[in-house]
Amino acid sequence: MAATTHTVTNQAPPLVGYDVFASDRALAEAVERHLAPEVLPDARGELRTLGRSAGSAQAQAWGTLANEYPPRLRTHDRYGNRSDEVEFHPSWHRLLGKSVNAGLTAAWVRPGGHVRRAAGFMVMTQVEAGHGCPLSMTHAAVPALRADPALAAVWEPLLTSLVYEEGLRPPREKAGVLLGMGMTEKQGGSDVRANTTEARPLDADGEYVLTGHKWFCSAPMSDGFLVLAQAAGGPTCFLVPRVLEDGTRNTFLIQRLKDKLGNRSNASAEVEFDGTTWARRVGEEGRGVRTIIEMVAATRLDCVLGSAALMRQAVAQAVHHAAYRRAFGGPLIDKPLMRNVLADLALESEAATVLGMRLAAAWDSGTEQERAFARIAVPAAKYWVTKRCTPLVAEALECLGGNGYVEESGMPRLLRESPLNSIWEGSGNIQALDVLRALRQEPAALDAFLTEVGRARGADHRLDRAITGVLTELADLDGIEARARRLAERMALVLQGSLLARWAPPEVADAFCASRLGGDWGSAFGTLPHTLDLGTVVERARVEI
Template sequence: MELPTTARAGLRVVSNQPPPLAGHNVVTADAALVEAVLRHGSQEVLDSLVDLGAEAGSAQAREHGMLANEHHPELTPYDRYGHRVDEVRFHPSWHWLMERAVGHGLAAAPWEEQADGAAHAHVRRAAGFMAWSHTEPGHGCPISMTYAAVPALRADDALAKEWTPLLASRRYDPGVRPLTDKVGALAGMGMTEKQGGSDVRANVTRAVPVPGADGTYTLHGHKWFTSAPMNDVFLVLAQAEGGVTCFVVPRVLPDGTRNQLDVVRLKDKLGNRSNASSELELDGTVAHRLGDEGRGVRTIIEMVAATRLDCVLGSTSLMRRAVSEASWHVSHRSAFGSRLVDKPLMQNVIADLHVETEAATALAMRLAAAVDAPHDDHERALRRIALPLAKFWVCKRTPFMVAEALECLGGNGYVEESGMPLLYREAPLNSVWEGSGNVNALDVLRALGREPEVLDAWITEVGRARGGDARLDRAIEDTLAMIGALMGEPDQLERQARRLAGRMAAVLQGSLLVRHAPAEVADVFCASRLGPSSEGVFGALDGGDLAAVVARTTPTTD
């Protein structure tokens, strides 16, 4: 039986569905981020991010982010004539995202700006990186690698002068061409190998000196994960006669010929599909030594530190995007007689998710501020200990947080069009990348054991909040007692490394919130994160001004 026309029309009426979260400013709508930029930067820095925030929150950016992941990069090993080219082709939306990320100064521009005397260059970049990552997480990888390459390149003045100006350029210039023909460049890295992973001292790729060419080698081996194989230059670890050494590998040689750098395959990854992660074979690949032979790990450690910071920033961005989508949905969706956001239990969940996000934001931006003060002893020591703490804790918390945010959308959150499944698949990435959770927890122990100034820096930093909350004061004392006890029991130290790292990170977050966040946020954090026990799930808060916390996290649109 055919339905009457009016009945068929009624089937197409949509009600009780939230409008798309588009047309909002990702920067100015994030109160915690705005306050952090003003705290560690200035009003001028915040003003410089407004356009970026508006573009990141636009419907156009959201569409480009979806398209970049729907249309995967394609490897072209050979051209039509049989020449080996090893090129990766991307959808136009990838280039749209990259062009704006580079243009907004999110690659290596802060290093040059800092060298020229600009204040708060890394704070600005950190806030911009978090905000722009709302568009799509995958293209952040080559942006991050390019940012991180500059401090490592400083191990060799000549190589730094050759590459830094192009890496710091705000002009996106893709394509495999000689350096002299480009107005901007991007960097990648090839550290790990299939037999060793994080244990880079197990690498077997060989570096053979070129006779008569001081500092020039050829590389012979296989790299298991090389990020962004379409980039212009790579920092690579290989075994020279003196041990593990760092090398600069250009994609194209000065005479215009392509370096011997074969892309074996692109990885089929869990999360984003927009970025090309690859395996490489090196056989006679021209490379220039960066630093001394046998000092490769120490040389590249500055790059690792910068990429670890970006792991924290990226995870924080995933959290913020997820809670924005969740809070937006529940503020527009009704069930059982009222809006979801007005239901006490949903309010509890959203408030809990926001507190997690705000704590991550406060810690991430505090780390960026430390990068802006490279000659300050306290900032340098704090960065040394707080970076692995934050990398461990924030990146570990992200998958649980994103999963809970997805559930707030119900079935709507489980479909690709919502964007939440991509966030969920991407959420574990940063905990794996640049050292897994165990590697970073052990790095905390290494820092505590070898560099006594880092514990002093942690004590000084958390001590600035003493007296602000009795629960935080007790947590500081309990953590110091834990450190003392474990240092006296070497057989238990490694076994308890995760527990210690998580506790130190949470206390550091608590101290930042007690000092700088609204009272309702700090109160919820100290009550739920610093007590002796936890329910182990989000949305089990006991008291606090939850309505005020929810209002703080819900985006508004133009």
């Protein structure tokens, strides 16, 4: 009976065997736009190779297995000796190896490095988001370590290596290393100046021992960690290696792993420093926050890129399903209301991608104006893009109906992952307040922002009005802190609108400005003005297999 009644029809084929990079038109176009001609051919070929690998059945299986078999903590060996090891499924190591080999920790030493790295980071995040955490921290640690040239000379070549080596050994014995960080403590959270971990200097210059507890320490299998601790001069940045130069283990007591909503493949730990934990000072005493500030900016940009990648994968899955699923006499993708939903999701995804890649290009430029632009645009983008990720993924899941609610579809994993980037590296209020801080302390930041959005003036009347609205908000400073979220949102939307007006197809820019800036938009996805060319917007987001 089963053989005759169990016939599978009207199901979309798996979205597998495709080029994750090339099929994402917004991403591929951004790479073409932002990379110099002499760098572009090599980067394009590299990303196409990575994209095909990421879209393969093998890579997708690795992502599934890394989450189905999460890391396990081994505090002691069989003899009772303290070992503090975290075991990962082999798939986790394969994903890390693929990403490190693709240069996702080497942006600082490669031509056009931040743009090509951002594109690769988005590609691999669509395979599995959890392994992006050590990639992000390793990448972001480089500018912090450059505060100490002697440390940077030893560690930077290993951090930017294209070789991944698992296992804890002295750094000099490895061809490549990963770095994590431990900033957060129970009593402080984002208020790192409230940290109580103590640093006591040793006789050797720059060497200390640490005593304290870190409430969130990401990727505890890493070769070293940047941490903040209180020295005599105030909050100071330190490098804590897991293995010392003589081959002995540093005291790094992993108390437990966090049981998290998502990000299951990646270990987040509570760690203890017991007064014998050796550390090397990075930068000057009392200037720890300033030392890590560029690291924080880089990881915040990765939050934007990571959320944009989750959005893209969710949209790709939703459009793919609707293209093959038939209901009420025809393909779902042709139904006017479903087409409206898919187009709305596609707009949000493309706007996030274009913004994230523009910020990566600012890092590559290195000019003072671009630095000032990134200073204000990164927290605004981090606030808005990460906030939009969860509702988008939830709506995309709904496009698959009951199939989307089933683990095998991959959509629940995307949904569990979606709130993370809004919390990591400072939640929404922290980002909004940082936008205000940039406005108050760095006038060049606002000038750079207005210059950037001003490049699209005259392209769309709704965008022009929105820019004027932002200026009006900035002119009224009464109670501005209570309005900081609203200001960050409007700045991010205006920036996205200006970038799309300059670079996206007219149908995409028109729909974005009409809805996000023109006010002709409801409170849920799928409420775009019906007069827009939504079919073209949806088709642009579709993956051909």
